[in-house]
Amino acid sequence: MKSKTIYYKSKKGCPFCQQKDGTIIKSTPPAMQGLQIECTDCGARGPISLDEEEAKESWELGRFGINGRKRKL
Secondary structure (H helix, E strand, O other), X not given: OOOOOEEEEOOOOOOXXXXXXXXXXXXXXXXXXXXXEEEOOOOOEOOOEOOHHHXXXXXXXXXXXXXXXXXXO
């Protein structure tokens, strides 16, 4: 089975480089299993989330971790 790349266009952009293009990827061990968004420019990764919609929301809102805490702005 081939894995497909899911592209994501961010509304706010990467918090580090402001690039709006990203991909939704599976987290890699030893991290917990889940999905996260990775910036295609600088490689920054968003919080690990349980599903695709949660990964998008966490990237846009600046949440970190499964429990949904928000980072300080």
